[in-house]
Each structure stands twice: as C-alpha cells, then as structure tokens.
Amino acid sequence: MVVIRRQVRFDEVDAAGLVFFARYAAFAHEAMEAFFDGLEGGYVALITRRRVGLPAVKLESQFHAPLRYGDAFRVEIRVARVGGRSAVFHYRVVREVDEVLAAEMHHTVVTTDLDALRSIEMPADVRAALERG
C-alpha cells in the first residue's frame, strides 16, 4: 500500500461547496503516480520517455461522505489484481479529521503503447511494482 496525504484546495470544490465528484479520479491518479515512484524516473519517465501509459478502462466509485475546502485527507492505494496486460487498483479516500471513508474506487488500467494506442505486455518493472503493491 502507498499513501498520499494532502488538503482539499481552494479550487477543488463546486458550487455546492463540496469537492466536485470528478476530482476524486484526479486524487486517484495522484496516488497512482506516487505508487510508481520506485520505477526509474517514476511515472513521468514511463509516460514521456518510454511512452507507456496506463489508461483506465474502468472506474467504479462510491462516494460515502463529502470533503470540503481545507479538509485533510489521505488516499490509500492498493493493488487488487494483476493480469497479463491489466491491473486493478483499489483506493480508499479517508477524511482525516474523523477517519471517515469519503470515497472508494476500483480502477482498471491497461498497459498501453501511447504512440500506437495499443495494449502491450506489462513491462517487467511495472509488473514487479504491482506485485509488491
């Protein structure tokens, strides 16, 4: 498990005063980038130098409790499943003031050649990171 911690930013809420639901996918992505920090050059080099990406094919989200501006939260990312070319991440977004589970997501990604936009066998270091996960 990898964990990131931060606060809700000033521009992450919507006109109802709550974190906009689309932002949770961005929170998940931030945690996924942190998950791959152990790769050489991290997720950045994977995308920009190796041109391998992990586009989502599925994202299932449950929203249990709201987050507001300034709320401290953490995102816990775990690997739920590793396949040949795909993997499923599981995220828990926890509001830290009361340890309430704000949201939960399952995120299926496919290792993809970003130039050809075709799925590829999972690179060995990506697989190793996921299996440690």
Place this chain on the structure above:
Amino acid sequence: MVVIRRQVRFDEVDAAGLVFFARYAAFAHEAMEAFFDGLEGGYVALITRRRVGLPAVKLESQFHAPLRYGDAFRVEIRVARVGGRSAVFHYRVVREVDEVLAAEMHHTVVTTDLDALRSIEMPADVRAALERG
C-alpha cells in the same frame, strides 16, 4: 434523452495527449445540468436558491476509446431508474467523427438538502423531469 455536443478543449487532455479520465465525470455533469434545463431556473436555481443538490453516491465508468484535443463528441443522458430519493443516469459519450462509443457511465444521485447535507424526498418537479427522462 437529452444530448449535449461540443469539442474537447485545449486544457482537457493530459500528458499522454488523451482526455484525462476525470474529465468524463465533468462531461456527465454538464449533460445532467442540461437535463434539468426545464426546471424553473434550471439546475442553477436548484443549487443556489432552493439549496437542493444531487450529489453522486456511485459512478461506474467504462472507457472504450480515447478522445483527443479538438474531437467533437456528444453526451447522451438517459434516466435508467428513479427511486424515492435517488435516480440513476446513464450516459453515452460518442466520438462524432466515427460514431465510436468513447465512454459509458452510470451515475447514481441522491436528492439532498445542501445545508443539512441530508437526503430528502425528491422535489415534485425534479421527479417529473426524471420520469419524462
């Protein structure tokens, strides 16, 4: 069914050059706001004057094909189910150049008092819009 049409904007893509997956939820929200245009004052008055919101409790997304900068797309929104305090919207995001289904979402919302942050009975005009839906 209600349909919105537009192009992918310059800042809606990510470092892989594809529409960032979190943006699809924002596309869905744009379509949902359009869906309620028939209410007096639309979704805006619902939120700002009546203080009734439709926060998501669940969002299930499948991503089938990418969208890129400038791609024309449409979002079709239909009502899949109406309950006492909740409803499920179904969205199809279609890339218009080739009529490929880019993404599909099911979005469960709950009618909510935005001040008390508690679920409420569905207002009559909201229900009527959903039943026509």
Place this chain on the structure above:
Amino acid sequence: MVVIRRQVRFDEVDAAGLVFFARYAAFAHEAMEAFFDGLEGGYVALITRRRVGLPAVKLESQFHAPLRYGDAFRVEIRVARVGGRSAVFHYRVVREVDEVLAAEMHHTVVTTDLDALRSIEMPADVRAALERG
C-alpha cells in the same frame, strides 16, 4: 471582434463561491480558439497537425466584478496589436444579466514551433486572421 457566450459551470467556482481567478485565462483561451475558427482545421489543426502554437508571454488581467455559478457571460476578443512574431489580444468578459464588465485581459502570444519550442515567423493565414481581427 469575435464573441463567445456561455454560463459559468458548476465546477468553475472556488471555495469563496466566485469564479476562480485562474479560470478567466481559460475563458480567454476558449475565445482565442474561436477567433481562429476561420483557419483550415481551426486552432486544433494549427496545434496538432501544423505544430504551431501561440504560447503566452504576458497576461495582464483586471478583475472588476465577480461571476458566480450559472451567470451568463460573454467574452469579446479583439486584436490590439500585430507584430512580426507576436500579437496582443484584448478581452472583455461581460456579465450579461447587468452588462457589467467582470474582467479585462491583455494577452501577448508568440507564434512558436511546438517541436523546437522556438519562435517563428507568423504563418500567413494566422497573420491574415489577426489583421482582420
């Protein structure tokens, strides 16, 4: 002059309930994209096929009156100056309910080879659009 019209979206406000100041630059960009609709393939082809961009070197903004969720507004874009490799756009963001000037911007852009990231002579069709501007 080219004009775009739309409403403030649900996720364009901040925790103070006003349009986040960074959004105005995005509004300006939307208007600039519309300004170049007359080019073959529009601004999209300029960026993605011709790999010519118009990065900002300067942006001066004055904010006169706030915009809120749902406010209808228009962005008027005019060309204030055309140079050899640069141009200055002038924008007026007008709140339509009362015709109040919400914001004003001056935006200096430089015609740029996006692969080499070097300034280039202004392409003839870009110049022609700016001179009609």
Place this chain on the structure above:
Amino acid sequence: MVVIRRQVRFDEVDAAGLVFFARYAAFAHEAMEAFFDGLEGGYVALITRRRVGLPAVKLESQFHAPLRYGDAFRVEIRVARVGGRSAVFHYRVVREVDEVLAAEMHHTVVTTDLDALRSIEMPADVRAALERG
C-alpha cells in the same frame, strides 16, 4: 518569503504538452494559501469561518520558459506592497532542474467581506502576516 515545491501533475499540461497558462494563477494561489499558514486555522478558516477573502483585482504575469509534465518547480511568494485594504504579492516560479525562471506574477488582492462582497479594513493578523512577508 514563503516557498512551495512540487512537480507538474499529469493533468496540468495542455494539448501543446506544456503547462496550461491558466495553471500558473493556480500555482500562485497555492503559494498564497501557504503564505497564510501562520494565521489561526490558516487561509481555510479565513475563508470558511471568518468569511474574509482576498479576491484578485489585478494579475500581471510574464511567462519566460515552459514547464512540462513532471518538472519539479518551486513558487516563491513575497509581499511587494501592503496598503489599507489591499496588498501586492510577487511570485517567482522556478524550474528546478536548471533554476530557470519559468514565470513571474504580480497579484493585487483586496481584503473582502465574502458575504457582502465589499472591501473591508485589513484584519490585524492578515496585516501582520503581510508585514512580516
């Protein structure tokens, strides 16, 4: 001077592959929020409990060098001027790999009652923070 450090995120670039110019204002806001960490409850309490905000009335930005996905950068915030109800912040956005100045901003804010949306005398703790600044 207060400094924040982070990397460009996956979704902060645009279709040209560079950080979208509107994002720099968001970077500035992040630094300004950090600037007020010393207030009781920080900028969050100022906005949400005390209902005092610092809306921008002017923002002047120069963009000198691009940032790309993954680039580490820092934002340095200094106070350039303190008035009765207004203050001017000066920001330097520095790309850390080569210490190049990516952007510079001057940002004029006015202490504002967020309910009445009227300028107010600067609260004493805000003034003290700015004068230390």
